[in-house]
Amino acid sequence: MTTSWKSEWKALFWGVVIFAACFAMPVDWPRFNKAVFEALALTKWYAQEHVLLCLIPAFFIAGAIAVFVSQASVMKYLGPKAPKALAYGVASVSGTILAVCSCTVLPLFAGIWRMGAGLGPATAFLYSGPAINVLAIILTARILGLEIGIARAIGAILFSIVIGLIMHLIYRKEETAKADAAMAMPEAEIERPLWQNILYFGAMVGVLVFANWGKPDVASGFWHSLWSSKWLITSIFAGALGVILVLWFGIAWWKVAVVAVATVVAWLLSASWIAPAIGGSAGGHPLPWHAMIPFAVAVIGLSVILAGRNDPSGEWFSQTWTFAKQITPLLLFGVLVAGFLLGRPGEEGMIPNAWVAGLVGGNSLWANFFAAIVGAFMYFATLTEVPILQGLMGAGMGKGPALALLLAGPALSLPNMLVIRSIMGTQKTVVFVSLVVVMATISGMIFGAMP
Numbered sequence: 450m451t452t453s454w455k456s457e458w459k460a461l462f463w464g465v466v467i468f469a470a471c472f473a474m475p476v477d478w479p480r481f482n483k484a485v486f487e488a489l490a491l492t493k494w495y496a497q498e499h500v501l502l503c504l505i506p507a508f509f510i511a512g513a514i515a516v517f518v519s520q521a522s523v524m525k526y527l528g529p530k531a532p533k534a535l536a537y538g539v540a541s542v543s544g545t546i547l548a549v550c551s552c553t554v555l556p557l558f559a560g561i562w563r564m565g566a567g568l569g570p571a572t573a574f575l576y577s578g579p580a581i582n583v584l585a586i587i588l589t590a591r592i593l594g595l596e597i598g599i600a601r602a603i604g605a606i607l608f609s610i611v612i613g614l615i616m617h618l619i620y621r622k623e624e625t626a627k628a629d630a631a632m633a634m635p636e637a638e639i640e641r642p643l644w645q646n647i648l649y650f651g652a653m654v655g656v657l658v659f660a661n662w663g664k665p666d667v668a669s670g671f672w673h674s675l676w677s678s679k680w681l682i683t684s685i686f687a688g689a690l691g692v693i694l695v696l697w698f699g700i701a702w703w704k705v706a707v708v709a710v711a712t713v714v715a716w717l718l719s720a721s722w723i724a725p726a727i728g729g730s731a732g733g734h735p736l737p738w739h740a741m742i743p744f745a746v747a748v749i750g751l752s753v754i755l756a757g758r759n760d761p762s763g764e765w766f767s768q769t770w771t772f773a774k775q776i777t778p779l780l781l782f783g784v785l786v787a788g789f790l791l792g793r794p795g796e797e798g799m800i801p802n803a804w805v806a807g808l809v810g811g812n813s814l815w816a817n818f819f820a821a822i823v824g825a826f827m828y829f830a831t832l833t834e835v836p837i838l839q840g841l842m843g844a845g846m847g848k849g850p851a852l853a854l855l856l857a858g859p860a861l862s863l864p865n866m867l868v869i870r871s872i873m874g875t876q877k878t879v880v881f882v883s884l885v886v887v888m889a890t891i892s893g894m895i896f897g898a899m900p
Contacts, residue, residue: 488789512765541581568613576608660683817853820853822886828863
């Protein structure tokens with residue numbers, strides 16, 4: 450009876466809170482209306498720019514990790530009892546390969562975590578994936594200065610290792626139990642040679658990396674040429690994946706051929722009809738969201754030929770779908786809230802930008818801590834943190850708080866935290882986020898005190 454009444458009081462409390470919020474909703478307040486618009490606009494932008502090109506390839510990679518990477522292999526290289534130099538070395542430089550944001554790295558983290566990776570290496574990977582992005586570090590050095598670019602690179606690598614080691618020490622008893630349980634498991638049978646798995650994962654990582662390759666700030670040179678050819682390179686990796694599915698996964702060649710032809714037709718139609726209808730495209734390449742049409746056709750086609758199969762490839766799709774169901778709703782809700790509070794880059798939500806800029810001047814403890822907190826909760830797409838910092842520094846932000854935001858921002862966000870909590874629990878998430886904020890604050894103060 451007591452338990453029943455407690456649940457009823459809880460329901461009553463939340464009912465009153467929701468009613469009061471609806472009753473007092475300031476719909477006539479321009480800032481509130483602007484914040485609602487920013488929340489919806491940021492969510493729309495995120496859905497257009499990141500869900501299809503970033504998250505879906507990451508889901509497929511995470512699903513493949515869960516099915517085709519043996520637990521023994523994960524434990525050998527990233528497990529609690531793996532050689533520390535190897536485990537943290539691999540985890541801490543992963544971002545140099547994956548140009549991903551704080552949300553795209555989540556399916557990959559979930560994949561290796563579920564396969565038995567140690568908490569230390571797994572959280573080092575979780576931090577380093579979006580933080581040690583070579584393109585972002587180069588852009589930081591070019592726009593914000595070589596000094597802060599080098600500080601960001603060194604700080605990010607050290608951060609991932611130190612945070613991982615501290616997480617391991619805090620939960621060492623739990624990690625020891627996990628390692629002991631894994632040692633009692635039988636060695637998994639190897640279905641295909643290592644070199645085949647490397648090519649298989651390499652094809653998917655290639656699609657993820659080049660589909661999201663950002664436009665450089667110069668109109669010539671190697672990086673611009675690479676960007677101009679990004680969709681050709683992406684299609685080459687996708688074609689390689691199709692060949693692998695036929696040769697090593699037993700997928701009928703004609704099914705893969707049908708998906709390939711449908712993708713090419715969708716590309717031609719989007720480039721010749723849709724792009725000119727809204728003003729054409731620069732450099733003869735479809736506008737970014739038009740590239741999503743053939744990309745979506747390829748993803749749907751791949752899903753159709755994998756779904757329902759009673760073999761490892763069918764399990765691959767099943768695991769991919771499981772990650773998508775778990776992670777996507779939390780991410781979209783988190784992006785909605787982040788947009789409402791902080792707005793899109795260059796715009797304002799409920800919290801005025803002037804407040805933020807006024808609180809991060811100088812190099813005080815508060816300025817660095819506040820910059821780290823704002824960076825941790827705000828959502829940054831890959832590379833967008835640099836122009837945002839450029840504007841804030843122009844408004845008076847100190848170089849210490851700027852580094853604090855750079856070290857906390859790309860690796861964390863409110864959507865990111867919600868998903869991490871669903872994967873490894875509230876307590877570990879709070880500890881991880883706190884470590885990132887505290888270390889970013891300390892690093893900012895040290896860097897800001899340098900001449």
